[in-house]
Amino acid sequence: MKLYHYTAATLAKGILSEGLTIGHLEDPQGKIIHGVVWFTSLPFPEGTGVPTGKHTLTESQAHKAKRVQGVLRNKFTFDKTRVRLTYDSQDLPSYQVVDGQIRGLISFEKWCKLVNAPKRWAKHIGLSAFHDLNSLSDEELFRLHKKKGNSKESTWYLYFGKVSPDVVQAVDYKVGREYVTYDFDAHGRVEMALAGVECVGPIAHNDLAGIIKPLHRHETVHASIMCDEPLEKSIVCVRGGGNTCFIEFEEKSFISLRTDDPAYPVSDIYQWIDRNIDELRRCKERALETYYKFYPEKKCAS
Incomplete structure (x- = not known):
C-alpha cells in the first residue's frame, strides 16, 4: 500500500537528509506524544488537516504549538501540502507493543481502539481536518457526527519511531491541484526563499x-x-x-x-x-x- 506524508518545502530538506522523526499526537486525555509520524493513503491532502498556505496561528493554535515545542519561535505556519513524500507500507514495520510502548506502523482507527479512546473520538478528530470545531454549536457538531462519509480518519496511519530517509519512494511538488516530480532548483529554492x-x-x-x-x-x-x-x-x-x-x-x-x-x-x-x-x-x-x-x-x- 502506498502511504503519503505531506510537508512544506522548508521541512522536506531536513526529512530527505535525516528522515521523518519530528511529529506528535495528542491522545484522548490531551497528553502530547512525541516521535509520531503521520501518513495517509490519500494521494491528495484534502482531509488530512495539514496547514494550507501561510497564515498566522490563532491564540489557541499558538498555545497548542507551545505545548508541543516548549518554546514557540514564531506564530507563522506554511503550506504543508506543497511537497508530497511517497512511501511503501511494506518498508515500514508493522506495530508491536514493547514494554508498554507502541512501535511501528498502525492505522489511526486501530490505535484509537488500542488506547480505548471514546467511541466518537476518532470521528471527532477526522472532522477537525475539515471544520473549526470550536466555532460550531452543539447541534451542528452533533449533525456532523451523525453524517457518514464526511471525514477521512479511516485513511490515516501513524508510525511510532524514525522513518529512514532512504525509504522514500517519490518526492512530488504541488502545482495547481496536481503533483509533479519535485525539483530542488525549480521548486525548492523559491519556496525556501519565501520562508x-x-x-x-x-x-x-x-x-x-x-x-x-x-x-x-x-x-x-x-x-x-x-x-x-x-x-x-x-x-x-x-x-x-x-x-x-x-x-x-x-x-x-x-x-x-x-x-x-x-x-x-x-x-x-x-x-x-x-x-x-x-x-x-x-x-x-x-x-x-x-x-x-x-x-x-x-x-x-x-
Missing part, C-alpha cells in the same frame, strides 16, 4: 556537491542561511550525506553536527566557506530582508 531560508547559488552549490555526496537518490546536497534574529551569528546550514552541519561562517567556528561522524569533512567545508564567502554574505542579506518582511517592527527597532 526566509536562502540557499547558495549554483556556483557555490556545485562546489559543495564536490565535497558531500547525497545519501540516496532523493536527497539534495545544499547549503542555506536563515535569519532568526537580526544580530545573531552568521550560521550556514549544510545538508547532505544524510547529515546536517552548522558552522558560523564569518569566524569559521564549528557549532554542531546532527549525527556524530568522525569522517565528516569539516576542514573541506571550511575551505568551501573561504571560496564562497561573498555568496554566503549575500544569502544572509537576502535572509535578513525576508526576516524584516515577517517582522517589520524589528527593522524599526534596529
